[in-house]
Amino acid sequence: MPHALRIAGRCALALSLVILFISCRPSSEVASDKVVRVNLGTEPPSLDWSVATDHVSFNVIANLMVGLTEFDRDLKPGPVIARSWDVLEGGKRIVFHLRDDVLWSDGKKVRAQDFEYSWKRLLHPKTASEYAYILFDIVNAEAFHRGKIDDHRLLGVTAKDDRTLEVRLRHPASYFLSITTFEVTYPQRQDIIERYGAKWTEPENIVTNGPFLLASWKHEDEIQLRANPRFFLGRPAIERVDMYMINEKTTALALYEQGRLDFLDNHSIPIFEKPRLVKHEGFRSVPQLRGYYYGFVTDRKPFDDARVRKAFALAIDRTVFPKILHGGEEPATSWIPPGMLAHNVEIGVRYNPAEARRLLREAGYPDGKGFPQVTLGYNTDEDHKIVAEAIQGMWKQNLGVLVRLENQEWKVYLSKLQSDPPHIFRLGWGADFPDPDNFMRLFTSLSGNNNTRWKNRRFDELVDLAAREWNTQKRVQLYNEAQKILCETDLPIIPLFTTAESTLLRPRFAGLEYNSMSRLVLRDVRLKNSQ
Amino acid sequence: MVRFLIKRLLHALVVLWVVASLTFFLLHITPGGPFDRERRLPPEVLANVAAKYHLDEPWWNQYTRYLTGIVQGDLGPSYKYLDRNVRDIVADTLPVSASLGIFALGFSLALSFPVGLIAAYYRNSWTDRFCLFIATLGISVPTFILGALLIWLFSLQLGWFQAGRWGDINSAVLPTATLGAAPAAYLSYLLRSAILDTLGEDFVRTARAKGLKETTVLFKHALSNSLIPVLTVLGPLTAGLVTGSFVVEYVFAIPGMGRFFITAVTDRDYPLIMGVTLVYTALLVGANLLVDLLYSFFDPRIKAQ
Numbered sequence: 001m002p003h004a005l006r007i008a009g010r011c012a013l014a015l016s017l018v019i020l021f022i023s024c025r026p027s028s029e030v031a032s033d034k035v036v037r038v039n040l041g042t043e044p045p046s047l048d049w050s051v052a053t054d055h056v057s058f059n060v061i062a063n064l065m066v067g068l069t070e071f072d073r074d075l076k077p078g079p080v081i082a083r084s085w086d087v088l089e090g091g092k093r094i095v096f097h098l099r100d101d102v103l104w105s106d107g108k109k110v111r112a113q114d115f116e117y118s119w120k121r122l123l124h125p126k127t128a129s130e131y132a133y134i135l136f137d138i139v140n141a142e143a144f145h146r147g148k149i150d151d152h153r154l155l156g157v158t159a160k161d162d163r164t165l166e167v168r169l170r171h172p173a174s175y176f177l178s179i180t181t182f183e184v185t186y187p188q189r190q191d192i193i194e195r196y197g198a199k200w201t202e203p204e205n206i207v208t209n210g211p212f213l214l215a216s217w218k219h220e221d222e223i224q225l226r227a228n229p230r231f232f233l234g235r236p237a238i239e240r241v242d243m244y245m246i247n248e249k250t251t252a253l254a255l256y257e258q259g260r261l262d263f264l265d266n267h268s269i270p271i272f273e274k275p276r277l278v279k280h281e282g283f284r285s286v287p288q289l290r291g292y293y294y295g296f297v298t299d300r301k302p303f304d305d306a307r308v309r310k311a312f313a314l315a316i317d318r319t320v321f322p323k324i325l326h327g328g329e330e331p332a333t334s335w336i337p338p339g340m341l342a343h344n345v346e347i348g349v350r351y352n353p354a355e356a357r358r359l360l361r362e363a364g365y366p367d368g369k370g371f372p373q374v375t376l377g378y379n380t381d382e383d384h385k386i387v388a389e390a391i392q393g394m395w396k397q398n399l400g401v402l403v404r405l406e407n408q409e410w411k412v413y414l415s416k417l418q419s420d421p422p423h424i425f426r427l428g429w430g431a432d433f434p435d436p437d438n439f440m441r442l443f444t445s446l447s448g449n450n451n452t453r454w455k456n457r458r459f460d461e462l463v464d465l466a467a468r469e470w471n472t473q474k475r476v477q478l479y480n481e482a483q484k485i486l487c488e489t490d491l492p493i494i495p496l497f498t499t500a501e502s503t504l505l506r507p508r509f510a511g512l513e514y515n516s517m518s519r520l521v522l523r524d525v526r527l528k529n530s531q
Numbered sequence: 532m533v534r535f536l537i538k539r540l541l542h543a544l545v546v547l548w549v550v551a552s553l554t555f556f557l558l559h560i561t562p563g564g565p566f567d568r569e570r571r572l573p574p575e576v577l578a579n580v581a582a583k584y585h586l587d588e589p590w591w592n593q594y595t596r597y598l599t600g601i602v603q604g605d606l607g608p609s610y611k612y613l614d615r616n617v618r619d620i621v622a623d624t625l626p627v628s629a630s631l632g633i634f635a636l637g638f639s640l641a642l643s644f645p646v647g648l649i650a651a652y653y654r655n656s657w658t659d660r661f662c663l664f665i666a667t668l669g670i671s672v673p674t675f676i677l678g679a680l681l682i683w684l685f686s687l688q689l690g691w692f693q694a695g696r697w698g699d700i701n702s703a704v705l706p707t708a709t710l711g712a713a714p715a716a717y718l719s720y721l722l723r724s725a726i727l728d729t730l731g732e733d734f735v736r737t738a739r740a741k742g743l744k745e746t747t748v749l750f751k752h753a754l755s756n757s758l759i760p761v762l763t764v765l766g767p768l769t770a771g772l773v774t775g776s777f778v779v780e781y782v783f784a785i786p787g788m789g790r791f792f793i794t795a796v797t798d799r800d801y802p803l804i805m806g807v808t809l810v811y812t813a814l815l816v817g818a819n820l821l822v823d824l825l826y827s828f829f830d831p832r833i834k835a836q
Contacts, residue, residue, distance in 0.1 A: 046613035053568075128583035130566070133573045146575045201614050219615070219623045220786030221697065246695055246784035254682050254694035411563025411799050418571075427569060448571045 034239035036509060036525050037260065039252045041267035043220045043245050047201040049183045050122045053130045058183050059520045060243065063225060064208040067186040068096055068115065068165075069177060075289075075339060075434035075516070077177040081110060081187070081209075082165075091172030091470055096165040096180075102232045104189065104207050112159035114187035119157045120144075121193070122184055131184045134432065137176060139168045172468040174475065175435035182433045211236045211523035220245055225522075237511075237526035262506040265514060266327070269502050271383070274326045282505040285328030286514045289337045289431035290499045291439065292329075294376070294391070297421050298454040298492050302372055307363040309491040312424075313349045314356035315398035316391055321497045324386050328500030334487045335439055337498045339516050341472065342436045342479035348487040348495065353398040360399055368400025375404045377422030379413040384426055387496070417451050425451060428499070431517060436479050437467050443486060443493065454492035459485045539823070543816040550812045551601060554805050555594055565610040565799040584610060597802075601809065607802035611795070617806035621788060625810065627697060628775030628787035631706055635772050638711035639718055646715075647722025652749065654727060662719065669716025678709040678782035695784040706783040710776055714768055718761060725757035732756075758829050766822035770815040774807070 044057040049065065052058060069077040079085075082096040102110040119138070122129050125147050136142045139156030143149045156168030169176060179185060189207050196205040203214045211233070212225035225241040244261065246252040252268035255261045261268075269277060277283050296303040296312075303309055318331035330338060333348025357367070365371045376392065378384040388405050395401050406422055407413075417425060429449075431438050440463045441447055445455040459482050466478035487495060503514045511524040566572060566580055581587040585596060600607055606617035650662035672680075685705060686694035693702040729735060730753050738748045775789020788807055795803040 043612065045611050048614060051613045125579045126583070128576075128579045130568075130572055130576060130580060132576050132579070142575070145579065198614055218786070219620070220790075244696065244784070245786070247790070248695070248782050248784065250679060251682065251695040251782060251784055254686055255696070258686060258690070258694055260693070260696075409563070410797065411567050413563075414567040414569070414571075415563040429569075448573055 033527055034237075035242060036238050036240075036262050036512070036522065037242040037244065038263040038520065038522075039246050039255075039261055039265070039268045040223070040243045041245065041252075042247060044223070047206070047214070047217075049186050050118065050127055050129050050131075050188065052183070055518045059518075060214075060223060060225075061183045061186070062519045063210060063212045063241065063522050064206075064214055065183065065186045065210040066102075067183070068098075068180040071178070071181045071434050071517075075341070077181050082180070085177070087470065091174065091468065092169050094167045094169070094176065095160075096167070098163045098165065099232070100163060102209055103230045104209050105213050105228060105230065106207050107230070108189075109162070110187055110209050111162040112165040113162070114189060115165050115185075116157055116159040117190045118186065118188035120152050120155060121188060123155065124152075129184070131182075131432075134179055134182065134184060137169045137171070137173045137179075139170055172470070173437075174470045175433070175437040175467060178433040178435040178438075212241060215240070231523075233523075236523045238522070241522055256504065256506075262509060263512060263520075264504040265520070266501050269504060271326060274502060277502075277504055280504060281507040282503075282509075284503050284505070284514075286501045286503060287328070287330060287338060287516060288499050288501055288518055289340055289434060289516045290428060290518070291332065291335060291337055292387075292426075292428045292496050292499060293335070294494045294496060295425050295427060295452045296454075296492055296494075297423055297425070298452050300423065302363070302365070302374065303423055305363050306490055307359045308365070309494075310349060311356040311359040311363065311399060312395065313491050313494045314352045314359065315395055316494065316496070317351040317394060318496060319351075320390055321387065324390055325383055327383075327502060329497040330500065331497050332495045334483050335443075335493070335495050336436045336479060336483060337431075337439070340431070340434055340436055340439070342466075342476045342483070344480055344483060347480065347483045349491070356398055360401075365401075371399075371401045373404060374401075374423040375406050376424040376426075377406050377408065377413065377416070378426035379410045380407045388426065421451060427451065434517060436475075437463070440466070440479060440482055440486075452492035454490065456485055456490055459490075539820050543813075543820065546816055547809065547812055548598075551598065551805065551809055552594075554808045555597060555801075558799075558801050558804060559590060559593075561799070563799055565801060567799070584608065597805065606806040606809070609800055609803050611798045611800040611803065617802045620791070620803065621806055621810055624786060624788040624791070625774070627785060628780070628789055629773040631697075631703070631710060631779070631785060631787060632769070632771075632773030632775065634703055634707040635711035635714065636769055638707050639715035642711070642715040643718035643722055646719040647726060648749070648754065650719065650723040651726035651730065654723075659723075662723075666716040666719045669712045670720075672712075674709055674713065674776065674778045675782055677712055678705070678779060681705045681709055682782075695782070697783070697785045697787075702783075706779050706785055709782070710772065710779045714772065717764070721760055721764065722757060725760045726753050729753045729757045755829070759826065762822050762825055762829060766818040767815060770811065770818040774811045774814055 040056050040059060042056055044060050045054055046052045046057050047060055049061050052061060066080045068080065068082040070080045072078040081098055081102050083099045084097050086095045088095065098110070098112055100109070104110060119135060121127050123132050123135055123141050123145050125145060132145050140149055140154045141156065144152065144155055158166045160166050192205065192207045193200045199205060203217050206214050208214065211228055211231045213228050215224040215226040217223050222245065223243040225243065227236045227239050229235050246255065246268065249268055249270040252261060252264055253270060253273060256264055296309050298304055318333070321331055322329045333350060334344055336343045360368065376388055378388050385407065392403050392405060395403055403424070408416060429439065429442055443450050443452065443454065444460045444463050462478050462482035466475045466482070469475045469478060486493065501514050501518060505512050508528055509525055510528045511526050513521040513524065515521055566577060572580065578587070585593060597607065604618070606621070608616045609620060612620060646662050646666065650659045653659050682694045682705060685692045692704045696702055735748060735752055738752050775787040777789045777793045779785065780787045780789045791803055791807045795807065
């Protein structure tokens with residue numbers, strides 16, 4: 001059947017020629033010097049900073065916008081649009097004085113009214129912002145959000161004039177300035193939002209005030225930012241930022257190695273490649289304000305006994321985590337993370353198997369005998385499994401207790417934490433704003449995120465006192481005492497480690513910062529040989 | 532013919548309604564909600580979010596609202612992508628998935644016809660065994676392994692093709708090959724066995740006895756009469772390919788619709804899950820209808836029935 005073969009052969013030849021033709025195209029784009037290409041990982045769910053909730057969206061927004069303040073290297077709020085501020089009436093009234101030279105991308109000046117509108121929009125029930133509660137310290141904010149008050153003029157945020165924003169709080173809140181670093185408090189233009197509705201964040205409509213402008217947004221694929229020539233702190237050194245949405249880590253790394261990407265982070269670096277990439281010139285590990293912990297359900301046997309909880313905490317050797325996870329994790333015995341005010345390495349219980357066994361014996365379980373079957377729950381993820389198995393081994397070896405592991409899909413796990421939680425559960429917590437209140441309030445009696453069902457009146461009192469205290473030294477003392485209750489005496493949780501972000505930047509660039517709040521800051525990126 | 536078409540269209544509407552309803556109810560009994568977060572929302576915030584999306588209403592209200600929306604062409608807002616609605620998302624991503632799917636379909640057809648023909652003609656020879664071996668490999672190697680292998684070989688080692696993203700022809704080659712490999716292998720198998728069956732038929736023997744050229748026998752008589760089983764699978768195959776593949780779109784960072792079949796479920800983005808499921812069902816039903824019509828074109832006996 002030579003004819004059929006000939007036809008088949010011709011098809012194969014044609015296919016080969018097509019492949020050859022296509023493959024002869026240059027294999028890597030020659031990137032312009034002033035373009036930096038980063039991987040976002042996924043499509044940002046929203047670029048409306050009143051409703052955005054995730055770090056991908058905030059990573060774009062943080063380069064399009066600036067707010068009243070931003071935190072400095074010591075994680076203290078420093079002035080940006082707010083030139084200065086006065087803290088009055090014992091901290092219950094804060095008056096922000098705004099700069100006169102900050103422009104929106106359409107040339108109009110940023111005014112105090114833009115903040116007032118944005119904050120009221122965040123709190124409005126119809127906006128249904130998941131972060132509305134962040135401003136509940138403002139007078140009448142919670143009632144307005146609940147719909148009990150309709151008149152927005154009763155809210156404690158008022159633009160006194162174009163340059164003066166007055167905020168009245170229900171009680172003194174020393175962390176409030178830190179809240180103003182958070183993207184959800186950035187100003188917004190009422191005229192733009194009302195004109196374009198839900199489509200106001202599209203490139204042709206959006207108006208911003210930050211170092212970059214939104215040039216294009218190809219959904220699920222790419223966002224392009226362009227340097228803002230009117231940015232009041234000076235035009236960025238790079239002309240353009242291309243933000244890709246590549247989910248698969250190995251693909252992102254392959255594109256980096258092909259010269260098609262300039263920056264990768266944890267969402268783009270496969271864990272098994274880290275040992276190799278650590279040796280690259282542009283590799284960095286940036287500690288994050290994010291804690292990883294195991295919690296006990298404290299109203300159920302056997303973890304209703306603090307001695308049992310402490311024994312379990314004492315039986316964990318935290319030094320293994322960086323070795324098994326390879327992510328630059330920092331072992332932690334206390335809850336407030338490194339870099340944050342009141343972080344204290346002295347607080348917490350350290351690895352001590354003998355003491356752990358003694359406490360367990362004292363609680364009625366010598367060498368784990370008679371200990372009921374307990375379950376450790378975590379959401380399905382390779383890293384969580386590695387940690388859980390390591391800890392399961394330590395508890396078996398040091399306490400003689402075999403804990404059952406149970407993993408579930410993320411949303412199922414979260415729903416089960418409320419309805420039928422396992423005895424021990426895994427969770428993490430990342431800072432919304434860099435203040436210890438954001439971490440410590442998590443375990444107060446009224447916190448909706450306190451899954452441990454643990455209540456301690458003194459702990460609650462200390463957290464409230466620290467929130468109202470403006471003297472830094474006194475705040476640290478209060479948090480020290482609270483952390484001792486949380487991590488030494490009562491131990492409703494076992495802090496395990498704080499996480500780190502691994503980043504890889506092409507060595508010809510400098511100045512790209514991945515800060516401890518997981519934000520990609522691009523405005524100072526420059527080529528290494530340029531000033 | 533018109534009666535047949537009307538009947539099939541009515542069937543299609545019933546299928547769509549059943550699928551839409553099943554998806555709706557299955558989603559609402561699945562544990563975990565769209566706004567369950569590591570950072571649990573305060574009750575008053577959650578109440579406002581639920582009110583915005585009518586999740587605070589009884590299920591029958593939600594169900595009728597959903598069905599009414601579908602009839603009006605409104606698939607609702609996405610719970611995850613807050614600035615967009617499901618119709619926008621499908622409109623943005625389906626064309627990309629469809630392009631990739633059509634490329635992959637073309638690739639698999641271009642590959643399977645010569646392979647199937649050669650394997651059938653040289654049955655039980657080394658050529659046949661080699662073709663079968665390659666086809667078995669194509670079917671059994673998982674897509675994510677094949678994708679990773681192709682990236683490693685053609686992008687990282689040889690530097691011929693872009694490792695990911697979608698845009699030009701160069702970037703389309705590897706995902707097309709990855710997505711098209713399994714259908715190509717499957718179609719080759721199918722075609723080989725169909726041609727083998729046909730070659731044993733009396734009319735082929737008659738054709739040969741009449742002294743027709745072997746190529747005429749093979750192409751005109753054997754091949755055209757072996758197309759029915761291929762057509763049968765081509766309908767669902769096309770629908771599957773043009774609505775996108777989660778794995779291929781994920782591995783090659785392609786902005787298509789396929790990824791939502793998984794990510795929308797993990798996000799519990801109810802409207803998006805229901806939207807992509809409905810689009811897939813509609814395409815599947817449409818493709819099967821088209822295949823039924825093509826049957827009569829390729830095989831007059833079916834038309835007669």
